[in-house]
Amino acid sequence: MITFVQHVGRLGLSICTEVGRAGLFLSKSIWRKPRSSQKLHLLAHTLFNSGVLSLPIIIVSGVFIGMVVGLQGFNILNKFSVTSELGQMVALSVVRELGPVVTALLFAGRAGSALTAEIGLMKATEQLDAMEMMGVDPLGRIMLPRLLGGFISVPLLTIIFCAVAIWGGDLIGVKWLGVDGGAFWSNMQNSVDFRLDVVNGLIKSAVFGVVITWMAVYQGAAAVPTAEGISHATTRTVVYSSLLVLGLDFILTAMMMGGW
Amino acid sequence: MSEALVRVENVSFAHNGRTIFDNISLNIEQGKITAIMGPSGTGKTTLLRLLTGQLKPSSGHVYFGEKCINTLSQKELYKIRRKMGMLFQNGALFTHLTVYENVAFPLREHTKLSESMIRDVVLLKLEAVGLRGARDLYPNELSGGMARRVALARAIALDPMLILYDEPFTGQDPILMGVLVKLIKELNDILQLTSIIVSHDVPETASIADYIYVLAGGHVVGAGKPQNLVADDNPHVQQFMHGLADGVVPFHYPARDFMADLLSSGEK
Amino acid sequence: MGQKSLETLVGFFILLAIAGLLMLAFKVSNLTTYQGNDTYDVKAQFDNIGDLKVRAPVTVAGVKVGQVGSIVLDPQNYRATVILRMDKSANYIPDDSSASIFTAGLLGSNYISLSPGFATQFLKDGDVISETHSAIVLEQMIGQLLFNVNKNKAGAGDSANADKS
Numbered sequence: 001m002i003t004f005v006q007h008v009g010r011l012g013l014s015i016c017t018e019v020g021r022a023g024l025f026l027s028k029s030i031w032r033k034p035r036s037s038q039k040l041h042l043l044a045h046t047l048f049n050s051g052v053l054s055l056p057i058i059i060v061s062g063v064f065i066g067m068v069v070g071l072q073g074f075n076i077l078n079k080f081s082v083t084s085e086l087g088q089m090v091a092l093s094v095v096r097e098l099g100p101v102v103t104a105l106l107f108a109g110r111a112g113s114a115l116t117a118e119i120g121l122m123k124a125t126e127q128l129d130a131m132e133m134m135g136v137d138p139l140g141r142i143m144l145p146r147l148l149g150g151f152i153s154v155p156l157l158t159i160i161f162c163a164v165a166i167w168g169g170d171l172i173g174v175k176w177l178g179v180d181g182g183a184f185w186s187n188m189q190n191s192v193d194f195r196l197d198v199v200n201g202l203i204k205s206a207v208f209g210v211v212i213t214w215m216a217v218y219q220g221a222a223a224v225p226t227a228e229g230i231s232h233a234t235t236r237t238v239v240y241s242s243l244l245v246l247g248l249d250f251i252l253t254a255m256m257m258g259g260w
Numbered sequence: 261m262s263e264a265l266v267r268v269e270n271v272s273f274a275h276n277g278r279t280i281f282d283n284i285s286l287n288i289e290q291g292k293i294t295a296i297m298g299p300s301g302t303g304k305t306t307l308l309r310l311l312t313g314q315l316k317p318s319s320g321h322v323y324f325g326e327k328c329i330n331t332l333s334q335k336e337l338y339k340i341r342r343k344m345g346m347l348f349q350n351g352a353l354f355t356h357l358t359v360y361e362n363v364a365f366p367l368r369e370h371t372k373l374s375e376s377m378i379r380d381v382v383l384l385k386l387e388a389v390g391l392r393g394a395r396d397l398y399p400n401e402l403s404g405g406m407a408r409r410v411a412l413a414r415a416i417a418l419d420p421m422l423i424l425y426d427e428p429f430t431g432q433d434p435i436l437m438g439v440l441v442k443l444i445k446e447l448n449d450i451l452q453l454t455s456i457i458v459s460h461d462v463p464e465t466a467s468i469a470d471y472i473y474v475l476a477g478g479h480v481v482g483a484g485k486p487q488n489l490v491a492d493d494n495p496h497v498q499q500f501m502h503g504l505a506d507g508v509v510p511f512h513y514p515a516r517d518f519m520a521d522l523l524s525s526g527e528k
Numbered sequence: 529m530g531q532k533s534l535e536t537l538v539g540f541f542i543l544l545a546i547a548g549l550l551m552l553a554f555k556v557s558n559l560t561t562y563q564g565n566d567t568y569d570v571k572a573q574f575d576n577i578g579d580l581k582v583r584a585p586v587t588v589a590g591v592k593v594g595q596v597g598s599i600v601l602d603p604q605n606y607r608a609t610v611i612l613r614m615d616k617s618a619n620y621i622p623d624d625s626s627a628s629i630f631t632a633g634l635l636g637s638n639y640i641s642l643s644p645g646f647a648t649q650f651l652k653d654g655d656v657i658s659e660t661h662s663a664i665v666l667e668q669m670i671g672q673l674l675f676n677v678n679k680n681k682a683g684a685g686d687s688a689n690a691d692k693s
Contacts, residue, residue: 009385041531044538052541082636091556126352130411133312134366134418135338156545163548166556185555190585194557 022218029147029217032140038059042141046149050111050213054157057110058103062161065102066168069093073169074177083179087188090169095192099162100248101249104208107154108241112216115146116237119220120230143217150213151206158205162198200256207248212241262486263456265290265300265422266311271320273303273310281308282478284317288422293448293455295465298475299500302456308424311456312344313337324422342370345415345423349430351407353399359386359410360395366417385413389443405436409443416447422454429461437461441468462501466490474500566616568653569597572640578610578663580629580638580653588625588642593618596640605683612640614651622647628661638663 073089119142122128128138166188171181192198216237223233266288273281280303288294296304309315310322313329322329324340332340353362363382367373373381386392389409399407408428415423425444429437445468448455459465466472466486474482474489474497482489482497490501515521547660577599586594597613624645629638642657651657 044531044535047538047541048534052537055541055544082633085628095552095556121355125350125355126348127354129314130346130348130352130354132314132338133341133344134369135341136366136369137334137338156542159548159552161544162556163551166551188556192557193583194553198552198557 021222022214025143025218025221026147026214029139029143032137032144038136039145043148046145047153050107050115050146050149051053051153054107054110054153055160056105057159058157061102061106061163062164063168063171066090066094066165066170067099067172068184069098069165070169070172070177074173074179081174083125083177084183086169086173086179087184088191090173091166091188091192092197094162094165094169095197097201097249097253099158099165100201100205100208101245103158103161103205104154104212104245105242107150107157107209108212108216108238108245111150112212112237112241113234115150115213115216116220117230118232119143119146119217120223120225120233123221123223124225124227124230139259140155143221146217147213150216151209155202155205156214158202162201196256203256204249205250207252208245211248215241215244219232227256263290264288265325267321267323268307268311269321269323271310271317271322273306273315273317275306279478281310281317284475284478284480286480288454288456288471289471290454291448291452292310292470293444293457293468295457295459295469295472296475297459297465297472299461300460302475302477304460304475305426308346308426308456308458311424312341312346319350340419342366345418345420347411347415347423347425347428349427350404351399351411351489353402353407353414355399357398358395359391359397359399359402362399362410363414363417366414370418381417385417386410388416388447389413390391405432405439408432408440412443412447416451416453419451420453422456425455425457425459427459429459429464430456437464444468460500462503466501476500483492565625567594567597567613568616568619568651570612570614570651570653570655570657571662572610572612572657573602573605573607574627574629574660574662575607576662576665577610578629578631578638578665580663584637584639586614586640586642588618588621588644590641593621593642596643605688606638610640612657619650619652621651623649623651623655624659625651625657626661627657629663631664631666 011248069090070086073085073086075094077083077086077089119128122142128142131138131141168186169182174181219233219237219240223229264287266286268284268286270283271281272279272283287298296307298304306315309330310317311324313322313332316330321331324344326338327340329337329340348403353359354365355485358366360382363385364378367378367381371378382395383392384418386395389412391406391409391413394402394406394410399410402410410434428440432440441464444455444457447453457465457469466489472482472484472486472489473480476496482492482494484492489497492501555669580596581600582596582599583595585592585595594612597611599611600609602609603609614621621642622645623648625642626645628643630641631638645676
């Protein structure tokens with residue numbers, strides 16, 4: 001019994017130190033200033049790597065998720081002969097939940113793991129040391145642009161995901177199953193509130209973006225510089241950030257429903 | 261005798277409770293090639309990191325010129341490192357940049373030279389290591405020896421005063437080793453650098469070093485010109501310089517009695 | 529890949545996101561129909577609001593002129609006080625108009641319909657609509673219907689018996 005309590009205590013302490021270390025790392029990198037001439041150049045590079053390269057998977061999964069929600073929703077709503085509410089159902093489920101969460105999970109798998117592996121390998125091959133030796137601060141040169149790139153990319157990807165998914169729902173509902181297009185869009189407009197639904201969804205996705213990128217970059221920088229260490233770090237990035245996204249999603253949703 | 265560029269004074273260093281250096285002192289003279297040698301695991305690379313300020317000694321001081329490295333702020337440290345070049349064991353080239361961009365990297369970071377000036381400097385440095393023709397290749401297209409030469413060109417891009425080599429000869433075939441030995445010697449003489457070589461390849465290092473320090477067990481066990489060291493009667497130095505398998509440095513990692521270990525079956 | 533084409537693609541990515549946001553703002557959500565500030569509040573009390581929800585539309589002759597802002601129970605008379613958030617542009621509604629709660633379709637959601645009166649004074653911020661009609665509760669209506677049908681049946685039986693006699 002005592003050893004169990006001791007175990008829990010040790011686990012708690014190690015979690016605390018890890019969180020503290022990650023927090024310190026984040027605050028240290030955020031306050032670095034790369035030289036202004038390079039800022040945009042570096043940011044463009046990371047936006048390309050984490051944003052543009054994630055576009056195909058985001059768009060494809062957006063279309064399919066929109067179509068599936070449309071199909072499932074149609075079958076249920078058809079029982080009550082209220083298929084005209086399909087637009088509302090698709091739009092609300094996508095904008096409030098599916099958009100932010102699925103985008104975040106896909107981003108963690110696609111871009112988060114890549115970030116961890118890239119930084120971990122740079123560490124393992126002494127590239128970060130070499131940079132330090134040249135008098136260039138790796139926190140400002142490598143970590144900061146990647147963090148910012150991720151912070152910006154995730155909300156943008158979420159917007160694109162939502163738009164594409166609603167279009168996918170329209171494709172199935174209106175074009176294929178024959179729901180009236182006018183009813184589809186006007187019911188959607190009447191029930192989706194910009195501030196309460198769209199903006200809240202984007203707030204969620206911004207939080208997810210920070211959490212995932214932070215986790216990915218920190219895990220990369222803290223990875224044990226061996227092949228095994230990097231593979232562990234990559235796995236941790238995907239697992240931890242997915243769990244954090246789902247947990248935070250619940251907390252944020254509860255807060256927003258509670259009148260935030 | 262010329263002046264010392266780097267001085268290590270009474271430095272001790274412990275990591276994870278293990279003492280790696282116990283009160284060692286070294287002088288690196290300006291314009292000379294100084295070698296730091298010793299068997300693997302004596303903390304030669306750790307010593308390099310102490311010299312560059314990446315690690316701080318537990319006690320003692322490291323001086324670069326007039327400045328005490330281990331008390332500088334991060335910013336001053338970054339500034340002073342522009343006067344140092346370092347060649348990492350595997351080159352540590354930036355894999356997402358071409359050879360040309362790798363050599364141009366420190367110039368772009370620290371100078372405001374125009375693009376044509378940068379081009380001239382980069383080509384000059386690449387010519388010095390004989391790889392001007394490989395400028396458009398990526399690091400993964402280079403052999404290990406070529407990568408090290410590119411890294412050398414990058415290390416001298418800012419015309420440093422001091423250049424540190426971390427195991428430059430390991431894992432090279434004899435021809436490349438010869439090339440690197442020649443390069444290090446020539447660069448040191450032509451550019452009037454000060455070089456520190458950390459290595460355990462005795463003949464190659466001894467052939468170009470002006471002065472050698474031999475480390476073992478956290479102490480400096482031998483120091484002197486190469487020809488003097490070969491004749492040194494310190495058992496550590498003897499064993500190392502002549503490559504004897506078992507001597508004062510035992511073949512076995514410390515363990516309890518072998519018989520007792522075999523008989524105790526319960527534990528691992 | 530050159531720096532130029534990379535920047536172009538990033539620009540394309542950002543433009544795509546902006547287009548998506550515009551679609552979410554104007555085609556998917558109600559941002560076009562409602563700006564938060566350009567409204568005025570009118571109060572109305574109902575005996576029973578049925579299934580009325582906050583943000584349900586307020587209409588005149590089927591045209592949307594506002595939405596339900598909030599619903600609270602009046603502790604004095606146990607009636608539901610509904611705040612109607614009216615569009616500023618709909619400032620020509622007579623102040624003796626009556627408010628009714630209707631249901632959109634058989635199973636649809638409830639909404640408030642205003643039937644214009646004849647006064648020359650128009651509704652303005654803080655006014656109270658005095659004449660209100662409560663929601664029609666389907667269960668009550670069906671109950672009444674069944675009761676009436678039974679009564680009629682019983683009445684018909686009685687008269688038949690009377691004929692016989």
